[in-house]
Amino acid sequence: MPRRWGVERTFGWITKHRRCVRDYETKPDHHEAMVYIAMIAVMSRRLART
Structure with missing residues (x-):
């Protein structure tokens, strides 16, 4: 179940x-x-947030 949740997210x-x-x-x-x-946009926003 956790893997499915990760894919859906x-x-x-x-x-x-x-x-x-x-x-x-x-x-x-x-x-x-x-x-x-x-x-790339999602990950760059995450990196900029930290």
Whole structure:
């Protein structure tokens, strides 16, 4: 159960970025890049907070 919670929480962070909510990207590698950008933003905000 804890692993599932971690995955759901991560998906929640990703969907806070508007471009990752809808299927705007036509190529899978573009969508993957947008997920990376979203997670970089999340992690940089966390690092800046500490």
